[in-house]
Amino acid sequence: MYKVDLPVDESALRAVERRRAAEAERRSRIFNTRTRVIGVDLRALQKQQEDKRERLEMEKQRDMAHYLLRVSLDDMAMQQNKEEEELRRELAEDLVQYRAIHQRAEDSRDADISYDRQGAPNASISLSDSALGPASMQVFLGEGINENEKKRAQMEMNEKNLRAQKEEKEKQEREQKNRDLLTGRELMEKDLRAVQLNTLEEECKREARIALSHYNQAQAEERSEREQQERLRREGEELAEVWYMVTSDLLTERPEAANRKTESSAEGPRVLTDRWKGMTPQQIGDIHRTREEQCLEKERLREMERQRDVAWDYHLTEQARQQEREEKRGKELERERRVQLDKYNRQLAREQQAHQHYLDKKLYTNRPTVQYFTQFSTSSR
Numbered sequence: 001m002y003k004v005d006l007p008v009d010e011s012a013l014r015a016v017e018r019r020r021a022a023e024a025e026r027r028s029r030i031f032n033t034r035t036r037v038i039g040v041d042l043r044a045l046q047k048q049q050e051d052k053r054e055r056l057e058m059e060k061q062r063d064m065a066h067y068l069l070r071v072s073l074d075d076m077a078m079q080q081n082k083e084e085e086e087l088r089r090e091l092a093e094d095l096v097q098y099r100a101i102h103q104r105a106e107d108s109r110d111a112d113i114s115y116d117r118q119g120a121p122n123a124s125i126s127l128s129d130s131a132l133g134p135a136s137m138q139v140f141l142g143e144g145i146n147e148n149e150k151k152r153a154q155m156e157m158n159e160k161n162l163r164a165q166k167e168e169k170e171k172q173e174r175e176q177k178n179r180d181l182l183t184g185r186e187l188m189e190k191d192l193r194a195v196q197l198n199t200l201e202e203e204c205k206r207e208a209r210i211a212l213s214h215y216n217q218a219q220a221e222e223r224s225e226r227e228q229q230e231r232l233r234r235e236g237e238e239l240a241e242v243w244y245m246v247t248s249d250l251l252t253e254r255p256e257a258a259n260r261k262t263e264s265s266a267e268g269p270r271v272l273t274d275r276w277k278g279m280t281p282q283q284i285g286d287i288h289r290t291r292e293e294q295c296l297e298k299e300r301l302r303e304m305e306r307q308r309d310v311a312w313d314y315h316l317t318e319q320a321r322q323q324e325r326e327e328k329r330g331k332e333l334e335r336e337r338r339v340q341l342d343k344y345n346r347q348l349a350r351e352q353q354a355h356q357h358y359l360d361k362k363l364y365t366n367r368p369t370v371q372y373f374t375q376f377s378t379s380s381r
Contacts, residue, residue: 031377 029043279287
């Protein structure tokens with residue numbers, strides 16, 4: 001095999017160079033402390049904002065161009081429709097004018113045949129057939145033969161058809177008349193049946209009203225009888241109540257009636273408030289004695305309450321003094337604890353200073369240089 005020098009792929013080399021330049025630009029942007037603010041790339045953000053504004057502006061311009069194009073196309077379509085309508089109208093007018101000038105009925109090939117039928121004046125040529133020649137013949141062989149018989153047969157046929165149609169119409173009218181007669185008879189029967197049913201219904205309603213009237217009358221008589229009996233009973237009760245009130249102890253004003261023993265009081269006589277006429281002097285004296293005893297009892301209770309309040313105040317004073325002594329003792333203990341803690345903290349500070357002096361002066365003597373820190377963060381990835 002022979003060794004052949006193949007050309008180097010320049011596209012791959014350009015791609016490598018492009019990636020290297022992008023990596024260098026990205027590294028310079030990321031490791032630049034002046035443009036980096038708490039991890040935010042201001043230049044990239046500004047570039048994104050500019051790109052977004054340009055994109056929005058392009059979209060706005062594109063939408064405006066589409067709108068203007070749509071408006072222009074609409075105008076063109078409307079103008080084209082208008083032109084087509086105008087052209088169609090002009091063509092129709094030209095066609096009517098052409099027909100009126102060049103396609104008249106009297107100029108057609110059949111004008112000489114149908115002209116007489118249209119009520120036109122006699123336009124036949126007064127010359128003889130021998131003088132005109134074969135090309136100018138007005139009547140041909142076989143025309144006009146048995147024309148009267150044909151017309152008579154046609155009239156007979158029309159008369160026959162008219163008679164058949166008249167008979168058919170009369171037959172249909174008779175059938176329609178019979179149907180109307182049957183329908184009227186059925187309607188009359190239905191009306192008669194409805195009248196009979198209405199009569200029966202009215203009779204039933206009248207009987208029902210009579211029965212209801214009898215029932216209401218019986219109910220009214222029974223109710224009036226009950227009201228009469230109730231009125232007699234109420235009058236008897238009122239008379240009995242009046243007689244009782246006249247003969248009772250309420251109107252006679254007897255004091256003994258208030259102390260009468262009743263069935264509901266099993267312990268002895270009790271005072272009836274509706275018949276009580278006032279207290280006796282003995283009862284009034286008992287009330288005064290009871291009130292004096294209650295006043296003495298209330299004074300004794302007040303004295304006992306005052307003594308209890310004095311004892312309770314003394315107890316609270318003793319408790320406050322005891323609590324104050326406890327607080328003083330607690331503050332003294334807290335002060336001693338703080339003194340011991342300060343001594344312990346000073347001892348720990350001295351030990352920490354000694355340990356830090358050992359680390360700085362004896363253990364960590366080989367400090368890292370600037371070259372040690374520059375070997376980190378050399379890539380942006």
